[in-house]
Amino acid sequence: MGNSQSPPADPLFVLASRAFTKQELDELRALFVSLSAQSQSDSRFVSPSVFQAYYGINGALCERMFNLVTQRRGDGMLTFEDLVVAKAVYEKGTPQEIEEFIYQLCDVSGDGLLRRSDLEAVLKSIQDTVFSTKNTEHGLSPHQDFVSIFVNAASFSERLGDSNENVMSATDFRVWCNAVPCVRKFLRGLLTPSEPGGVGRQVPRLQYPKTLRSDMLLMTREYAWHVGGLLSPDELEEWRLLYHSALNGQSFNTFLGSLSDAGGPTILVIRDKEGYIYGGYGSQPWEKHSSFYGDMKSFLFQLFPKASIFRPTGANANLQWCAVNFSSDGIPNGVGFGGRANHFGLFLSSSFDQGHTFPCSTFDSPCLSKASLILPDVIECWGIVAGGALGENPEPAKGTILERFKEDRNMLKLVGLAGSSD
Template sequence: MSHPSPYLLECHITEHSPHLLYLVFFLKEEKMGNKQTNCRPNYFSRFLPEEQAEIDGLFTAITGGLETISSGKSKKPFPIPISLEMLQAYLGDALPEKMIVRLYEGMRNIDLTGTSQSPSEYVIKEQFVILMSELLKGNAREKSHIIMKMLRVPIENVKASHIKEFTEDLITSVVHVLDYRNELKGWNMKKSQDFTSGVKALATQLLSALKQEMNPTQQKTYWDFDGDRNWTSPQECPPVEEEDSWSCDMSLIEDWVLKVPQISSFLNVVLRRGFLVLHSHAELASFIPECKDAKELMSLLNIPAILYINSFLPTKLQHTWKLIFSSQIHGYSFAKLCGNIIDKGPCLLVLKDRDGYIFGGFSSHSWAVKGQFQGDSRSFLFTISPSIAVYTYSGYNDHYMYLNHGQQTIPNGLGMGGQFDYFGLWIDHDFGKGHSKANPRCSTYNSPQLSARENFELDTIEVWAVGDFPSEKSPPKKNILDNNTEVHCLLEMIGKSRQSEGLRDPCEEEETKE
């Protein structure tokens, strides 16, 4: 007696009988001699043995156990399939409802038969494993394949607006789950800038790479340098179309996932911290930095901006941010600012002007008072509000960082990029004033004007030391030149070093310590 057609059976009964869904696949394997199953990739093999045990345990925990299915003389235990209600009950408040539904849609729309039939409302273990495998271990193509299913619209109808909505949900879910699991590492959502605007700003920034792929004629929309380091004028750009008119196909999404590594990182966090699976993985160790010495601070930063900017720092500096200066705490004094940031290692400066724009820069080296530029090409400028972006080294010059104070012959203040009187970011020694001159762009970082006005009035500033905070050292005994900083700066300007530097008598240093 022949078995009924498994495909016909599936169409009629699995929608209302989840346990029979496994009977369908059991019959398929029997009838086809397991050929169809064996020709599919073994997604489970991507996980280490201990990881496989975790995935097995997770599926069982969501569904509640195994079900024994009988077919004639054969009996075989199968895991109970997942329903949306089971997934919601297991995850609870760990993830937002919208993301739980997206994950469920991503699983149940995985086509195991290749027949493109309407998906069942139940998720079997193989679909669950495929989603976990492709999002956690897969390449850009595999991840984009699942993302397209999580959009909850037919592939042929996917627009840029759907990708933007997904990206906003993804960022929101990352911050939500870290907050829910008490893993924000000292950052307080109630003591930071507006979260919702931060999510929208970051989603817009991450989506910019996709928009460039969809509109290649708009990729060059600003002034740039030619081969002779001369400014070139911007190309004429066609009018920007509405997002709903931009269609996205699989290749565009794949390129986007490849070019924007934050998407993969965010998916990693949502799955690992949402399901509490594979949570010992080292990938998440420096995802968000530990916040130190800022308990009383109402920070200029928001959590999405922290995640984004931290991803541009050198890896060894991503684990800790320590507040070393805040005008809200330490007052409005340029001398105090200098005293708090000199010799403190790489730093992030974050400023807010009187018009509400928030921006800043990363200094790759310790700040030092000297009459010449310092730092290296790892330094960058950035904006946080009203839009978020990072502007890295252009290759044009080496004017990364500049700090001077107390001299009459050279500019006094703190600057990054550009040149004297035309810095990409400048804080005057007067402290209440600054400028961001970028006509048409800052030469060092190819950044636009960061502030609302070219010459701005400073409202608030905070500085964070990043990475390992340098240990405090007792200063060596001073000589006569140490007290004459003007002479010291002039020597630096003409490229002359002090011959006695580093050759002082160790005994003198010991006396100073005592």
């Protein structure tokens, strides 16, 4: 007796055990027995190397996770009690407990302060874990700016004593996690088995014409992982390039024609003449409307020089905009997201050679570029292939686009959404 399998007197373990059903505890015990056998520890503990191999975490983040899970003992031995206590907090704790655990996890130096260097180490570990060479597809190399674009989205507002260094406050960290849900999703899924499509590690397959070189694409696997932070696993299976301005020409009509069979969510990506990259996720097809439409699944995002996502706030229903061949100045022709007519969160005019981006309450988003007026350099649109072939709907829409448009507007009027203002 007296080994790690015996009922311990540790009150923390006893309390943590109550968070699990008997079956869950049995499964955890079976996992521990398997991993401890691989560690050749006579069923006493799991070694750091076996822990790393099973959970597939690379770099400083793995060392920090092992240190936290073993309650900072520094003895290199993960016991069954450690595993139960860690999972009780990390997976079944209150939102505040989980947030605190993730905050401590990102403090890789372990000094109680979240510095820029800590965040950089965490992101480098994520890059090495999710985008390892063996997972690279289509010759797309790891994004050179992966670490910097996510760090650039963070604030370090807490002054450290008399030094010139600022560190991340708990509020800063919470805001950052909200802006980069892909990172939070990854950090929440670290104690699940290592799989290519595991929690926070799923990256869409990017399908595009062979006539287009991969280095011509705006969307990289790293950017796709970021944008996919708010999407379901089904929506992260495959994304297909529907339109690229270098391939299809910078034409609004060609753009709409290329998307006519999409029948589902799309991702619009723009790089402007200033080098900024940003866009929007449209949950509804791009079809002619005389006012805003869409639902609360749409969002705006930035990709470069920083990576952030901006969700709908509920302030209004001005989500998607697609106006075609209208003659009224109050109905600007083009595609857009958020804000109000002529003052959008993001807008591309039907000429496709200019647009604008303003701060808007729809998504609580800032100006997405260096200046409000944007001059597009490259425009892409990707269709999400989920649950079947792209454009394949369980119940095909009936009638023309204009007929469906009238029906949609009547329904919106009934629920009071039509004509909502910024």
